[in-house]
Amino acid sequence: MALTGANRYRIIEVRRHQSEGSRKLRHTVTIVALALTMAVSACATGAKDEGFTRADQDAIRKNSADLIAAFNGKQLDAMVGLFADNSVFMPPNSPLLRGREPLKPFFSNMIEQGATGLNMESEEVSGHGPIAYESGTYTVTYRDGASRDRGKYLRVLRNMAGTWRAEKTMWSSDLPPSGAQAK
16 A cells, blocks of 8 residues: 555554552652652751851951051061961051051061051951951050050951961051141
8 A cells, every 4th residue: 555645644652551559659650759859958958057156256366466566566577477378468557468468567667667556346257167356446556655646447267277377357447648738
């Protein structure tokens, strides 16, 4: 018999006969596989709790207290040791300083100019995991007793092998620049 025209193509449908029990088993296996996949995905996110604890806050406040003590004691090496190797130091009206090396001459110059009394009042310490910030106010007095500076600061710290070190430090004075006239 020759197939011509509309009879040229014939669709043959083949169905496998499935029992009711086989269909229920396949449905059950699909649901179990989906549930198992979702459970494994939820557990395998890799997220671990990296909370920021009271002990972290206390360690950062101690870092600030150590900086104050080292500055007031003119202990340059101790001051520089509180900063990370890759620190970025952003003093007002000056270029930024990268790394620990330029910090020693910076602090030495401040001390030579008569800075004697650093005080930092931490107002907020917060963070998550190995990163934290501290903000507050500062005052610096000078040898002559008449000169003084006050302002605010912000430090970003990183926990490096259990020790909090300052990575970013910036501050600004609340006083007008010396020689500036009031408007």
